Amino acid sequence: MDTLAPVAFDVARIRQDFPILSQPQARGRPLVFLDSGASAQKPRAVIDAMVRCMETAYANVHRGAYRLSELATESYEAARAATARFVHAADPREIVFTRNSTEAMNLVAHSWGRGVMEPGQAVLISELEHHANIVPWQMLRDDKGNELRVCRVTDSGELDMDDLGRKLADGKVGLVALAHMSNVLGTVTPVERIVALAHAHGARVLLDGSQAAVHRSVDVQAIGCDFYCFTGHKLYGPTGIGILWAKLEHLDRMPPFLGGGDMISSVTFEKSEWAPAPAKFEAGTPPIIEAVGLHAAIDYVTAIGMPAIEAHERSLVDHAMGALSEVPGLMLLGRAQDRGGVFAFALDAAHPHDLATLLDRAGIAVRAGRHCAEPLHARFGLENGTTRASFGLYTTKEEIDLLARALTEAREFFR
């Protein structure tokens, strides 16, 4: 995987893999897609794999005593194995397929939070979390009465590690649940340090890898965390499939999340017995075609090489820092040392929604609003929200330059 040097990264060739990037847009302008942080575009390899599955190898999994069902089951389990390799898991049984990261975090909040975590233990999150890593813990708190602590974020948009230490110090935190990379600030959090600190205080660690897993190689064993989740659709795969990785020792102790078929070993009207993990957490017909698509997406990025993708994005980040800092009146939110290709900003002369409408006219797709991180925007006093440009492996420096020029012209438009 580390054999591919960054020089091998040919963005023009990569762009040809994504059919939508060559689709003509309104007014004949090419698509400048800078909203990959919300959901990424899909390469031909993913599209074809899903079509091929439906055309040649589709049936329900884990059920049919016939060849086609066995084929589909093999494909589904191969996707699990590929996902395990992708995050460097010790065992494919540690991979649970969910609907998305949100469901993965709800699964942990429900099954581990209500079934394993000691009563009275606190959950520690941070100010930079996505709502998906806030609301499930609030629901747990409201249900079980346990404390919800919030680690502060510094003015530069980094986790306040001193505050993290302070909030862990009394040993009452059962779980630290944090983003591996902020979907607004781009900040990459120091996960190894966080895990060491949390474990030293007896807390487990869940990492929301929705953004990070797209941008850099993830090794859950090296990080040492207890739970890690990410979602397929941001990784150039389909919607409808997400991943929870958890150490088997945790999964084995956790009660099921949803009940139904496929998650039991026996059912009578008196009592049901649970299947072992991961089946215990995959009630009902799973996202079979989506798993095949995710597998293709993982193969696609792995063939390019996560280190090469990371290097490309690093050069985009450096370029964007330069280009955006030259836009008059632009305030970049977050100046973390370690950051990925997500830039949220406010322009003095324009509201984020007006700005997004203008940029759309220039063919530039960006997101405007609070990006499912309302408390973070409140922390920085940006109740109107921000405009966010987020990069994918197909993003070019020319697109970032166009964004910077369009922002400059948009400012003139509104002044």
Add this chain to the structure above:
Amino acid sequence: MSGLFDDLRDLYQEVILDHGRKPRNFRRLEDADATARGDNPMCGDRIELFVKMTPDGHIADAAFQGRGCAISTASASLMTETVKGKTAEEAKELGARFRELAMTGTCPDCGAGLAEEMERLAPLSGVHEFPSRVKCATLAWHTLNAALDGTKEASSE
């Protein structure tokens, strides 16, 4: 690259930009007879509307506070100017026509009375080409309905 946004002058006409930058009646009415809050939870736009009535049921004054994009601010500003002197019924009728205008770009009923008032609101008709922005333009009018009906809260979602 000049002209990148020229075709957006239909949406952001000078009168819109002007009202967006310098909203009229942007203040509280401490002696308001009716107030309501309008929220657009998706984008964070929020207005608080104040209406003062005359003894014979006409709108004596209308004012607002809040935050929002140029479209929602300009729409609220134009609305407060337009409804002054109208009865509650006339104001609601204007709101109904305006919503039609914002959603479709035309208003078939607009010839029948209140034509002058609708003319003042016409600069916002361009919003119909931007479905995700229609709610920005209609938030103030939803909020006015809530104030006049005494329901206190409105959402343009």
